[in-house]
Amino acid sequence: MDISDADVDTLARSVRGVVLARGASDYPGEVAGYNSAGTYSPDLVVGATCEDDVRAAVRFAAERDLPVVVQATGHGNYAPVRDGLLITTHRMQDITLDADARTVTVGAGVQWHAIQPHLEPHGLAAVSGSSPSVGAVGLALGGGLGPLSRTLGCTVDHVEAFRVVDGTGAVRIVDADHEPDLFWALRGGKVGLGIVTEMRLRLVHLPLLHGGSLYWDGQHIETVYRTWVDWTATLPDSVNSSVNIIRFPDVDGPPPQLRGRTVIHLRYAFVDTDGTPESIQADGEAHLAPFRALPEPLLDTIGPLPATQTATIHSDPPGQLDVWENGTFLDAIDQDYVTALLDIVGNDKDAPFIAVETRHFGGAVARPATDSAMGGRDAAYSLFLIGAPVPELFDTVLPTIAGRVLDAVEGYRHHLTNYHWAGHPTGEDFTRLWTAEQHERLRAVRASVDPAGLFAFGQVAPGESTTEVPA
Ligand SMILES: Cc1cc2nc3c(=O)[nH]c(=O)nc-3n(C[C@H](O)[C@H](O)[C@H](O)COP(=O)(O)OP(=O)(O)OC[C@H]3O[C@@H](n4cnc5c(N)ncnc54)[C@H](O)[C@@H]3O)c2cc1C
Known part of the structure; x- marks a missing residue:
């Protein structure tokens, strides 16, 4: 795209933050994000410090018909952005x-x-x-x-x-x-x-909850998975959980018990906003009884947990990573789901995923207090696959094997999937993110907020229109 040096100077004078064209020495640091495989390379990046900077950048783009994408952390930068204007917001920390x-x-x-x-x-x-x-x-x-x-x-x-x-x-x-x-x-x-x-x-x-993690060695994946699926069918809304098959690399970072192993990770949180510390601990432990009867885990972090430390339950990897992911929302699952899944990603399989996660929904997820545009809230579970962080696998191997997994659980798939579970949605994928009614209402709102179609979705394939979604 043709943006002159004079244009860049004009924009730089109208913002307090930085303005960097491709080739500037600080540009790589400014566009970098969590997903290093998806790093954007727009013509221009504006490192905004405040709302006025964002306004100036948008007006600049509107005058020149440049597509605009936004990045805070780069956790969602899956698609190639090769032109236009990127607004980074990481300085807006109030x-x-x-x-x-x-x-x-x-x-x-x-x-x-x-x-x-x-x-x-x-x-x-x-x-x-x-x-x-x-x-x-x-x-x-x-x-x-x-x-x-x-x-x-x-x-x-x-x-x-x-x-x-x-x-x-x-x-x-x-x-x-x-x-x-x-x-x-x-x-x-x-x-x-x-x-x-x-x-x-x-x-x-919510000062306190009861929760944490249990990790078992790979030989117990099937037992834990089958126990979990039956258990989730019996639970009150106060019990939150998911299971994840993790293939830990043999490197520094993970707890030593887990390093280099394939494991199954049960994430658990018992939440009672009216409970006392004693009742929360007692009730939280009581619900875990089926898992306490299983073989000894490799690692057990479950206990009283300040709610502000909820992030320790999943222990998602920090830092930059080459990310490939895809998933689906699910209706009710059963033991045949476990069989279908483990046939491809079980302990003895050579599956190219670092994580294969099933989360349990229902409860307050399915009972929204107010109407919103979030699709698929009545799904009962979700399945999410994160590929090995090897970019050479991203184009064919991972999509092929993930496709095999999704085909194997096809009978359990919910008709909608949340945007954050859809990997890198393109084209027809958008029709699975919202109901037809939600889709139409969103289309009308988008047209009123952005009549010129400036805001690229940032999630499009090369050559694809950046703002169109199929009807
Ligand atoms: C390790 C990991 C764990 C995750 N866990 C969960 C989870 O538990 N639940 C869940 O729902 N999702 C989860 N996600 C998905 C995550 O919520 C999305 O990828 C989200 O888009 C990340 O937002 P971000 O601002 O951090 O990322 P960015 O890549 O900076 O932004 C991603 C997109 O968000 C939008 N966006 C960001 N800021 C703005 C803004 N100021 N104005 C308008 N649009 C904006 C844009 O569309 C942008 O392209 C996870 C992702 C990762 C990598």
């Missing part, structure tokens, strides 16, 4: 806690781990996803399913307001009373809805 009102307002670049220390002294918790390094805004826009969601719902259920820069560079203040359609859309509609500069979240009073 966090304002109102402990009396039980709300926290965060800037666009804030990651979950930065919020938690503000909350802990007040016994408050934010309903987040599994990973502390994911961006709060990015997670919320997709819905936000996390380790406590069966009890507390999704992140979108706790969003009170957004500030958004639209496709004309104007600021929209969005909540249930102002711009209700856009408020609905931003909670799950994910893409093409402007650039969020600030978000206000309602907090939960």
Whole structure:
């Protein structure tokens, strides 16, 4: 795309942050993100420090018809972005806690781990996803399913307001009373809805839960999986769990007991907002009884856990990683699901995945307090595959074997899948993310927020239109 040096200077004079064209020495650091296999290479990157910077960048792009993508952390940068303008938000780190009102307002670049220390002294918790390094805004826009969601719902259920820069560079203040359609859309509609500069979240009073991890050696994968599937059919909404088959590399980093092994990881959280520390521990342990009867785990971290340390339950890998992932939401599963899955990814199989995760939903996930654009909330479970971090496998080997897994569980697939479980959605994939009705309403909201189609979805294949989704 043809952007002159004079254009770059003009933009640089109108923002407080940095403006870097491809080739500038600081450009690689500015575009880098969590997923090193998906690093963007736009014509221009604006490192925004504030809402005015975002507005200036959007107006600049609108005048020149440049597609715009946004990146906070790069946890969701799966698709090749090779042109246009990238706005990075990692400098927008404001966090304002109102402990009396039980709300926290965060800037666009804030990651979950930065919020938690503000909350802990007040016994408050934010309903987040599994990973502390994911961006709060990015997670919320997709819905936000996390380790406590069966009890507390999704992140979108706790969003009170957004500030958004639209496709004309104007600021929209969005909540249930102002711009209700856009408020609905931003909670799950994910893409093409402007650039969020600030978000206000309602907090939960939850000083303590009972939870953590149990890891068993690979020889016990089948026993644990089968126990888990039967167990999840019996649980109250206070019990949150998932299982993950992990193939740990033989490198420093993971706990020594797990290094170089294939294991099954049970993630567990018992949440009772009215309980005492004693009752939470007793009830939390009681629910775990079927697993306490199994062979000794390699590692057991389960115990009383401050809710602000929920991220330790999944222990998602920190730092940069070459990421390939895909998944699906599921209806009810049974022992045949376990057989189908383990036939391809079991302990004795040479499966090219570092993680094969099944999460249990239902409870508050299926009973949203308010209507939002988040699709698939009535799914009962999810399946998620993370490939070995070897980019040579990303084009054919991983899609082929993941396709085999998805075919094997086809009979269990829910008709919708959340955006954050869809890997790198393109074309027809978008029709599985929302119902036809949600899709139509989102299309109308996107057209009103961004009439010129400036906001590229950032999740498109080369040569594909950056803003079109199929009807
Ligand atoms: C290790 C790991 C664990 C995860 N765990 C969970 C989980 O438990 N639950 C879950 O639901 N998801 C989970 N995810 C998915 C994650 O929530 C999404 O990838 C999310 O998009 C990441 O947001 P980000 O801002 O950190 O990433 P980025 O790559 O910076 O952003 C991804 C996308 O979010 C949107 N976005 C970000 N900031 C803005 C903004 N200010 N305005 C408008 N759009 C914006 C854009 O579409 C952007 O392309 C996980 C991902 C990883 C890598």
